[in-house]
Amino acid sequence: MNQHLPLAPAKVRIGHSACPHDCPSTCALDVELPGPGTIGRIHGARDNSYTAGVICAKVARYSERVHHPDRLLKPLVRKGGKGEDQWLEASWEAALDLVAERFEAAEARHGSETVWPYFYAGTMGLVQRDGIERLRHAKKYSGFFGSICTNLAWTGWMMGAGALRGVDPREMAKSDCVVIWGTNGVVTQINVMTHAVRARKERGAKIVVVDIYDNATMKQADMALILRPGTDGALACAVMHVLFREGLADRQYLARYTDDPQGLEAHLESRTPQWAAEITGLVVADIEAFARLVGTTKRTFFRLGYGFSRQRNGSVNMHAALSIPAVTGAWQHEGGGAFHSNSGVLTLDTRLLEGTRLRDPEIRYLDHSRIGPVLMSHQDALFGGPPVTAMLVQNTNPANVAPEQRLVRQGLLRDDLFTCVHEQFMTDTAVLADVVLPATMFLEHDDIYKGGGNQHVTLGPKLIDPPPGPRTNHFVIEELGKRLGVADRPGFGMTEREHIDIMLGRKGLGDFAAFEEQRWADLQPPFEEAHFLDGFGHADGKYRFRPDWTGQAAPNRPPRNMGPLGPVGRLPTYPDHVELIEAADAEHPFRLATSPARSFLNSSFTETPSSRRREGRPELLVHPEDALQLGVRDGDRVEIGNRRGEVVLHARLFAGLKRGVVIAEGIWPNSAHERGEGINVLTGADAPAPYGGAAVHDNKVWLRPA
Numbered sequence: 001m002n003q004h005l006p007l008a009p010a011k012v013r014i015g016h017s018a019c020p021h022d023c024p025s026t027c028a029l030d031v032e033l034p035g036p037g038t039i040g041r042i043h044g045a046r047d048n049s050y051t052a053g054v055i056c057a058k059v060a061r062y063s064e065r066v067h068h069p070d071r072l073l074k075p076l077v078r079k080g081g082k083g084e085d086q087w088l089e090a091s092w093e094a095a096l097d098l099v100a101e102r103f104e105a106a107e108a109r110h111g112s113e114t115v116w117p118y119f120y121a122g123t124m125g126l127v128q129r130d131g132i133e134r135l136r137h138a139k140k141y142s143g144f145f146g147s148i149c150t151n152l153a154w155t156g157w158m159m160g161a162g163a164l165r166g167v168d169p170r171e172m173a174k175s176d177c178v179v180i181w182g183t184n185g186v187v188t189q190i191n192v193m194t195h196a197v198r199a200r201k202e203r204g205a206k207i208v209v210v211d212i213y214d215n216a217t218m219k220q221a222d223m224a225l226i227l228r229p230g231t232d233g234a235l236a237c238a239v240m241h242v243l244f245r246e247g248l249a250d251r252q253y254l255a256r257y258t259d260d261p262q263g264l265e266a267h268l269e270s271r272t273p274q275w276a277a278e279i280t281g282l283v284v285a286d287i288e289a290f291a292r293l294v295g296t297t298k299r300t301f302f303r304l305g306y307g308f309s310r311q312r313n314g315s316v317n318m319h320a321a322l323s324i325p326a327v328t329g330a331w332q333h334e335g336g337g338a339f340h341s342n343s344g345v346l347t348l349d350t351r352l353l354e355g356t357r358l359r360d361p362e363i364r365y366l367d368h369s370r371i372g373p374v375l376m377s378h379q380d381a382l383f384g385g386p387p388v389t390a391m392l393v394q395n396t397n398p399a400n401v402a403p404e405q406r407l408v409r410q411g412l413l414r415d416d417l418f419t420c421v422h423e424q425f426m427t428d429t430a431v432l433a434d435v436v437l438p439a440t441m442f443l444e445h446d447d448i449y450k451g452g453g454n455q456h457v458t459l460g461p462k463l464i465d466p467p468p469g470p471r472t473n474h475f476v477i478e479e480l481g482k483r484l485g486v487a488d489r490p491g492f493g494m495t496e497r498e499h500i501d502i503m504l505g506r507k508g509l510g511d512f513a514a515f516e517e518q519r520w521a522d523l524q525p526p527f528e529e530a531h532f533l534d535g536f537g538h539a540d541g542k543y544r545f546r547p548d549w550t551g552q553a554a555p556n557r558p559p560r561n562m563g564p565l566g567p568v569g570r571l572p573t574y575p576d577h578v579e580l581i582e583a584a585d586a587e588h589p590f591r592l593a594t595s596p597a598r599s600f601l602n603s604s605f606t607e608t609p610s611s612r613r614r615e616g617r618p619e620l621l622v623h624p625e626d627a628l629q630l631g632v633r634d635g636d637r638v639e640i641g642n643r644r645g646e647v648v649l650h651a652r653l654f655a656g657l658k659r660g661v662v663i664a665e666g667i668w669p670n671s672a673h674e675r676g677e678g679i680n681v682l683t684g685a686d687a688p689a690p691y692g693g694a695a696v697h698d699n700k701v702w703l704r705p706a
């Protein structure tokens, strides 16, 4: 008689995938599949040693996004004027025919470089993200120099280490001190915290956080260093000054592994804690305490993020911070050294997928971050070629996320520009298009993912059918290829699976079918290599305190037609503070950073109800004393502005930042702001030295009651 036993819960089928979003964590996912075409909650895979069962809340609730009532389901062709949001529904055949026809017409008039395929990392799946390159190479369309995110950071790292890899991020759990520098881990890549907190729990490790405000990550810190934006180079120099001064530099390591320790030491003599205190706004005692902590704790792990590189001196500051473990010799110890990204080791052979053999080296590249100046035909942005009169946009929302938004919008509204946007939602960019095509979501198509913030290559197979209507990026590229006469070129005519089989096979990792079982592969390099104990990535094996700012190879080095970018003559010989930033002045007394919001991911999730609820409304963090001086109270409307434009937000009084600094969290949809213009109205599209990027946290603004 067992009628009193509780009923066993119905077993929900679980599918395995990878998070496709543009986040260094690239979590391995377990997806509840309660019925055909539907998903339940998403969980982090417990048996993945990096994900370790933890994912962020916004992806756990992904059913809100997959089953969202506002998903695009039909191809749309513009009916009214540009941006009026009036559409005619069209069949896929008719919409694709129209796009191909308009691309051919544009090419006939201006040459192939007038077409600019524009894409980014809305999905990080290699097939769905990068297949667009195959079309562009085959058609000799303008190239895309994808600079917005990683350039400033990767360049700074490469200048010192010469290779884009580092200590196993899981090794943080074996550290005695974890320095989380310029990344808001709790918000932007939760798994950093999993491993850092493990070190504290298991070994009593100290957590140091270096940031410009008392954010969610800093709440976890044993030592919290809040400095002025764009001054990390000064802090790093003063730390190294103290290390040399107090005998905490590892001279044996320096002699063996670095290029010019004597030169560095002499250079740092004047970079005292007093000097850095003036620049950073920190107090001398805190700078010294930080230096002594990292100088006496051999197992110190520097987790260097993207955030602090989003300044016009960001590459310099990344290199300066990375130079600290080269002075202490922390690299020699388990749990010691530094990590920023493993993108340099997670390489798969994408030549066939991207049609690399079809590439014509004479074709110009255009700068991703400078889409505003490009579309407004600023001569320095076009590199002597024709104006851009046709675009295909996939996986990105430039009308919202790109700097100098007024230029971007003006450009997208040009009558002589034809734009096709392939999207999941009617974004700020899609609404300005001529043709909008509905896209699948990651659980609805096959792809393969690699996580720069860890060491795994993870499969994301199709787990559910899409609703009727949306098609994959791969489908769009293949269909345009047929209509544009390049379907017989190498790399076309294959399925997603076939591409994945080739990429995995060439790396000796097996194939799609094997990954359906094993789910991922761990490509972390061995200890010696990850710690650079067999030498750094430069030819002489040395860490460079004296970078070759314009000669150094880097994963994101600008293509030939661009050359080094920005004011390269002002880059320093050794680590230093350089005033390349938009320093505050009488007209613009405040420095604005546009840090990420927890429940949004760039422009994504701004459409999901729970994320919107959690974030509330666009706010500006203002120091209470600054507010008092301006007569601004908590909740008041305030306008911030500069020569690029102005934006209205609601003030939130917040004492956890330096006076003169304001922070607007999240890239809210333009429509969430009063005048229909978003925060990127204020950010600049000038290319920072030496290899470009977007200095989105480096803005001088005025602030007044609105």
Ligand SMILES: Nc1nc2c(c(=O)[nH]1)N[C@H]1C(S)=C(S)[C@@H](COP(=O)(O)OP(=O)(O)OC[C@H]3O[C@@H](n4cnc5c(=O)[nH]c(N)nc54)[C@H](O)[C@@H]3O)O[C@H]1N2
Residues within 6 Å of the ligand: 022, 023, 024, 149, 181, 182, 183, 184, 185, 187, 188, 189, 210, 211, 212, 213, 215, 228, 229, 230, 231, 232, 305, 306, 307, 308, 309, 310, 311, 593, 595, 596, 597, 598, 599, 600, 601, 602, 697
């Ligand atoms: N929830 C959420 N997660 C995200 C994203 C998101 O928008 N929301 N974006 C994703 C993407 S595309 C990326 S590239 C990563 C980026 O993730 P992170 O590497 O964390 O970089 P950011 O988010 O730009 O900024 C991190 C922190 O740097 C701070 N910061 C800004 N300027 C300075 C400075 O000069 N010095 C110092 N020390 N700190 C500074 C910011 O205020 C912020 O607290 O996150 C990804 N994950």
Ligand SMILES: Nc1nc2c(c(=O)[nH]1)N[C@H]1C(S)=C(S)[C@@H](COP(=O)(O)OP(=O)(O)OC[C@H]3O[C@@H](n4cnc5c(=O)[nH]c(N)nc54)[C@H](O)[C@@H]3O)O[C@H]1N2
Residues within 6 Å of the ligand: 022, 120, 121, 122, 123, 128, 148, 149, 394, 395, 396, 397, 398, 401, 402, 422, 423, 424, 425, 427, 439, 440, 441, 442, 473, 594, 595, 596, 601, 602, 603, 604, 667, 679, 680, 683, 696
């Ligand atoms: N002010 C300010 N501006 C910033 C930043 C900042 O911190 N502050 N961060 C910058 C950074 S680091 C980055 S990386 C950029 C990112 O900016 P975006 O590249 O725009 O980033 P996402 O919001 O990740 O993705 C864009 C779009 O991709 C779509 N998408 C997702 N998957 C697919 C797919 O499979 N197919 C198709 N066709 N579409 C898909 C989504 O619906 C979404 O609308 O923003 C930058 N801009």
Ligand code: SF4
Residues within 6 Å of the ligand: 019, 020, 021, 023, 024, 025, 026, 027, 055, 056, 057, 059, 060, 188, 189, 190, 191, 601
């Ligand atoms: S933490 Fe990043 S990778 Fe992990 S689920 Fe969230 S957005 Fe995706």
Ligand SMILES: [Mo]
Residues within 6 Å of the ligand: 022, 148, 149, 150
């Ligand atoms: Mo990014």
